[in-house]
Amino acid sequence: xxxxxxxxxxxxxxxxxxxxxxxxxxxxxxxxxxxxxxxxxxxxxxxxxxxxxxxxxxxxxxxxxxxxxxxxxxxxxxxxxxxxxxxxxxxxxxxxxxxxxxxxxxxxxxxxxxxxxxxxxxxxxxxxxxxxxxxxxxxxxxxxxxxxxxxxxxxxxxxxxxxxxxxxxxxxxxxxxxxxxxxxxxxxxxxxxxxxxxxxxxxxxxxxxxxxxxxxxxxxxxxxxxxxxxxxxxx
Amino acid sequence: xxxxxxxxxxxxxxxxxxxxxxxxxxxxxxxxxxxxxxxxxxxxxxxxxxxxxxxxxxxxxxxxxxxxxxxxxxxxxxxxxxxxxxxxxxxxxxxxxxxxxxxxxxxxxxxxxxxxxxxxxxxxxxxxxxxxxxxxxxxxxxxxxxxxxxxxxxxxxxxxxxxxxxxxxxxxxxxxxxxxxxxxxxxxxxxxxxxxxxxxxxxxxxxxxxxxxxxxxxxxxxxxxxxxxxxxxxxxxxxxxxxxxxxxxxxxxxxxxxxxxxxxxxxxxxxxxxxxxxxxxxxxxxxxx
Amino acid sequence: xxxxxxxxxxxxxxxxxxxxxxxxxxxxxxxxxxxxxxxxxxxxxxxxxxxxxxxxxxxxxxxxxxxxxxxxxxxxxxxxxxxxxxxxxxxxxxxxxxxxxxxxxxxxxxxxxxxxxxxxxxxxxxxxxxxxxxxxxxxxxxxxxxxxxxxxxxxxxxxxxxxxxxxxxxxxxxxxxxxxxxxxxxxxxxxxxxxxxxxxxxxxxxxxxxxxxx
Numbered sequence: 032x033x034x035x036x037x038x039x040x041x042x043x044x045x046x047x048x049x050x051x052x053x054x055x056x057x058x059x060x061x062x063x064x065x066x067x068x069x070x071x072x073x074x075x076x077x078x079x080x081x082x083x084x085x086x087x088x089x090x091x092x093x094x095x096x097x098x099x100x101x102x103x104x105x106x107x108x109x110x111x112x113x114x115x116x117x118x119x120x121x122x123x124x125x126x127x128x129x130x131x132x133x134x135x136x137x138x139x140x141x142x143x144x145x146x147x148x149x150x151x152x153x154x155x156x157x158x159x160x161x162x163x164x165x166x167x168x169x170x171x172x173x174x175x176x177x178x179x180x181x182x183x184x185x186x187x188x189x190x191x192x193x194x195x196x197x198x199x200x201x202x203x204x205x206x207x208x209x210x211x212x213x214x215x216x217x218x219x220x221x222x223x224x225x226x227x228x229x230x231x232x233x234x235x236x237x238x239x240x241x242x243x244x245x246x247x248x249x250x251x252x253x254x255x256x257x258x259x260x261x262x263x264x265x266x
Numbered sequence: 267x268x269x270x271x272x273x274x275x276x277x278x279x280x281x282x283x284x285x286x287x288x289x290x291x292x293x294x295x296x297x298x299x300x301x302x303x304x305x306x307x308x309x310x311x312x313x314x315x316x317x318x319x320x321x322x323x324x325x326x327x328x329x330x331x332x333x334x335x336x337x338x339x340x341x342x343x344x345x346x347x348x349x350x351x352x353x354x355x356x357x358x359x360x361x362x363x364x365x366x367x368x369x370x371x372x373x374x375x376x377x378x379x380x381x382x383x384x385x386x387x388x389x390x391x392x393x394x395x396x397x398x399x400x401x402x403x404x405x406x407x408x409x410x411x412x413x414x415x416x417x418x419x420x421x422x423x424x425x426x427x428x429x430x431x432x433x434x435x436x437x438x439x440x441x442x443x444x445x446x447x448x449x450x451x452x453x454x455x456x457x458x459x460x461x462x463x464x465x466x467x468x469x470x471x472x473x474x475x476x477x478x479x480x481x482x483x484x485x486x487x488x489x490x491x492x493x494x495x496x497x498x499x500x501x502x503x504x505x506x507x508x509x510x511x512x513x514x515x516x517x518x519x520x521x522x523x524x525x526x527x528x529x530x531x532x533x534x535x536x537x538x539x540x541x542x543x544x545x546x547x548x549x550x551x552x553x554x555x
Numbered sequence: 556x557x558x559x560x561x562x563x564x565x566x567x568x569x570x571x572x573x574x575x576x577x578x579x580x581x582x583x584x585x586x587x588x589x590x591x592x593x594x595x596x597x598x599x600x601x602x603x604x605x606x607x608x609x610x611x612x613x614x615x616x617x618x619x620x621x622x623x624x625x626x627x628x629x630x631x632x633x634x635x636x637x638x639x640x641x642x643x644x645x646x647x648x649x650x651x652x653x654x655x656x657x658x659x660x661x662x663x664x665x666x667x668x669x670x671x672x673x674x675x676x677x678x679x680x681x682x683x684x685x686x687x688x689x690x691x692x693x694x695x696x697x698x699x700x701x702x703x704x705x706x707x708x709x710x711x712x713x714x715x716x717x718x719x720x721x722x723x724x725x726x727x728x729x730x731x732x733x734x735x736x737x738x739x740x741x742x743x744x745x746x747x748x749x750x751x752x753x754x755x756x757x758x759x760x761x762x763x764x765x766x767x768x769x
Contacts, residue, residue, distance in 0.1 A: 035657065038657070039660045039661040042661040042662065043660070043661050043662070043665035044665070046662060046665055046666055047665040047666065047668065047669045050666060050669040050670070050673070051669060051673065054287065054290045054673070054676055055287070056287065060628070060631075064631065065666060065669075067631045067634055067638070068634075068638060068662055068666060069662070069663070069666040069670070070635055071634065071636065071637070071638030071639050072638050072639075072641075072642050072658055072663050073370075073371075073663055073666075074610055074611065074639050074642075075638065075640070075641065075642020075643055076370045076371070076642055076659070076663055077370045077607060078607075078608060078610070078611050078639070078642075078643060079370075079642060079650075079655075080370035080373060080403045080406075081370070081406060081604045081605075081607045082608070083402075083403065084403055084404070084410075084604050085601055085604050085605065087422075088410075088421050088597065088600065088601055088604075089601045091424065092420070092423065092597070097420070097594075099594045099598070100594075100598065100601065102598055103597065103598035103599075103600075103601035103602060104601065106598065106605075107601055107602050108605070110605045111609070113762075114612050119762065120557065120561050120762070121560055123560050123561075123566050123761055124560060124569060125605075126762060127566045127567075127569040127570040127573065128569060128570070128573045128595075128598070128602065129409075129573075129599045129606075130570055130573075130752070130760060130761070131569065131570035131572065131574040131577070132409060132573050132576075132577045132595055132598075132599035133408060133409060133599065133603075134570075134749050134752065135573065135574040135575070135576070135577025136408055136409065136412050136459075136462070136463070136577055136596065137408070137462070137749065138574075138578060138746060139578050139581045139582070140461075140462035140581075141462065141742050141746065142746065143466055144461050144465070144486070144489070145738050145739065145742030145745075146743065146746075148489040148490075148491070149485050149489055149735050149738055149739050149742075150739070151489070152485075152488050152489040152490065153488075153735060167724070167727055167728050170724075170728040171488075171728050171731055171732045171735070174729055174733075175735050175736050175739075178732060178733060178736045179739075182740065200692070201691070201692065201695060202729055202733075203733055204693075204696045204699075205695050205696070205699045205725065206481075206699075206725075206729040206730045206733035207696050207699075207733075208696040208697065208698065208699030208700035208701075208702075208703065208725075209481070209699050209700070209703045209725045209726050209729060210481050210730055210733070211682070211696070211700050212699075212703035212707060213477050213480045213481060213497075213498075213707075213726070214478050214678070215477075215529060215675070215678050215682070216498055216499075216500065216522075216707045217344065217476045217479070217480075217498055218477070218478070218671070218674045218678050219297075219522065219525045219526070219675050220343075220344040220345075220476070220498050220499035220500075220518075220522070221340055221341075221476070221668070221672035221674075221675065222293075222297060222672035222673075222676075223301075223499065223518045223521045223522060224343030224344045224346060224518070224668070224672075225343050225665075225669060225672045226298055227301060227343075227514050227517070227518055228343060228668065230301040230302060231514070233302075236302060261627075262628075263627075264626070264627060264629070264632070265626045265628055282684075286680040286684065289679055289680045290680065293675065293676055293679055307709050307710055307713070308709070308713045309709040309712065310709070310712035310716065310719060312719075312723065338667050338670075338671075340669075340671040340672065341671075343672070371663060371664070371667050373650075373659075374656075374659050374660065377651075406600070406604050406607070407600055407603040407604065409596050409599040409600035409603055410603075412596050413593060413597045413600055416589070416592070416593045416596070417593045420593055421597060421600065480730075481726075481730045481731070481733065481734045482737075482738070483734075484727075484730065484731040484734050484735075485731065485734050485735045488735075500707060500709070503709070519709045522708065523709055523711075526705070526707055527708060528679070529679050529682055529704060530701055530704055530705065532679065532682065533683055533697070533700075536683045536684060536686065536687070537686070537687055537688055540687050
């Protein structure tokens with residue numbers, strides 16, 4: 032383990048724990064330091080990576096003989112006219128082309144993946160499979176129909192439609208319980224993964240615990256000395 | 267002089283009105299402690315993970331796989347167990363692997379993966395350009411995904427390090443048809459585009475997603491666009507167990523278990539406190555009447 | 556010249572032509588059309604990448620306004636703007652090693668990791684304080700939640716394996732049904748919205764103000 036690796040772990044642990052100080056319940060300057068670091072360096076990273084993409088795709092493409100891509104560069108530069116309010120209308124042409132193309136890409140495929148394929152996979156396999164598979168498929172098909180009827184606002188829900196909507200509502204709450212559990216698992220995994228990053232290998236643990244003690248001690252001392260608000264940036 | 271009545275808080279009231287930072291502290295301690303002294307717990311493998319494993323196991327030598335890191339770095343922390351176990355299987359099957367990235371933060375992930383799997387790569391004589399390649403950030407938006415599906419070399423001319431991809435195994439890759447498999451590790455940035463422009467055309471896709479996305483990805487699994495879905499860190503741990511390669515997933519399962527049980531206990535105690543406090547208040551109201 | 560850019564009809568026409576140039580070749584296989592479609596999509600990819608560069612301007616504008624007014628904590632905004640410039644400068648020294656690489660692993664990746672993992676604390680405290688079995692719906696939610704939470708904890712499977720098929724039934728059916736239902740509804744909504752934009756009923760998408768659009 033060399034000095035670069037130690038500095039990466041030390042600085043990383045310190046800034047990460049600074050971000051956790053939001054859990055203390057009050058805004059503080061250490062959280063602001065972490066936040067502005069992430070915004071600043073993160074924006075810089077996004078700019079660098081996107082500039083590289085433009086260079087590799089556009090400039091290198093033009094150099095390779097695909098001169099049509101020069102329109103991409105010209106249109107892209109026109110988009111930057113949005114910076115000057117007086118000339119921001121120049122950006123409308125490239126935006127129109129990009130939006131038209133994106134709509135074309137989305138609409139030509141979403142009709143299938145998000146609509147037809149979903150209905151097909153819900154309705155068609157209802158008569159094939161073993162007992163457990165049939166139970167699962169019929170539960171899904173009936174649940175989808177009942178849940179959709181819950182969101183039917185065109186007419187008043189009376190009679191069978193009312194019962195269908197009621198069953199759909201209860202089915203949704205059953206689903207929300209499962210979704211909550213899966214969401215919690217996801218967030219917990221994120222946190223566990225982060226903690227693993229600073230506990231494996233074990234030489235990183237003192238940096239994590241040290242940062243924890245120093246940062247939270249600093250926040251508590253600043254709070255007791257009534258300096259938290261004075262040192263925290265305005266929103 | 268006013269008489270001050272100090273009302274003693276009942277246990278029910280304490281369960282309802284405690285400082286939430288106590289829960290934060292509990293979570294921190296319950297997650298950190300097992301990580302400092304990891305021990306193995308048994309794990310059941312779900313049918314979904316088994317399907318994922320079988321798809322990877324069905325890969326043959328020289329198949330061409332596109333690995334897409336469609337995640338910020340926070341997502342990598344969650345699904346790194348699945349990433350490492352999956353790519354290790356790919357290396358063990360000696361497939362050709364091209365790595366692409368769909369978020370600026372993910373540009374650092376390929377090197378982390380190569381560093382951790384160096385032993386396997388050396389064992390199977392993986393040579394950069396011939397057996398694997400890092401393409402870098404080639405999927406910034408859905409248009410770029412669509413473009414690579416229709417004409418790969420219209421977007422991709424260099425790898426992540428600025429070297430030409432001419433002369434590598436990607437010379438034989440032109441459209442969506444030329445990939446044997448696409449393995450996506452996602453937090454949902456370009457996964458929809460990959461579904462639309464590769465999956466809908468028939469390119470087999472397997473996905474390892476974060477926990478929040480599991481429910482939203484299931485429709486694509488049932489409609490057949492995804493061949494398999496590996497769910498979050500738990501799925502990664504199950505895959506590590508199946509491939510007998512313990513890693514960050516299995517070691518995290520203790521913390522995982524304690525975190526889940528803590529939430530269940532907290533909700534139960536909260537409900538006990540709520541109903542107990544409510545009946546206490548209604549009893550007091552009746553007595554005062 | 557400016558009337559060309561300011562004309563709503565011209566912009567709509569460009570958008571519709573661009574849409575058709577991408578949409579039609581997908582269903583009608585004419586090689587020349589497909590090649591042009593691919594070129595247009597690549598151009599759209601480059602244009603979309605340029606829009607992300609506008610983030611640089613918006614961050615600098617926000618920071619400059621803050622510093623100019625000397626609001627409390629303006630030094631943090633100055634630090635933010637300096638860090639953007641530093642990252643651009645570091646990139647010139649190469650991305651695999653050096654200061655760019657150091658910032659990537661020492662600052663960006665830990666802070667990115669924390670960004671979303673903080674939510675587990677809020678979820679846990681909200682769950683403990685807000686989930687009350689007040690009625691049948693809430694009780695159903697809690698029961699399913701508990702079953703799936705228990706199943707997700709690996710230790711449960713070791714001493715109570717019977718929970719696995721029950722939890723998998725809930726997640727494989729009801730949760731999948733809700734996801735399908737939302738996907739179908741959102742897709743229909745997206746298609747309708749797309750049609751409205753192409754018919755010119757949502758001019759604000761193209762940057763027209765309400766006065767210009769009418």
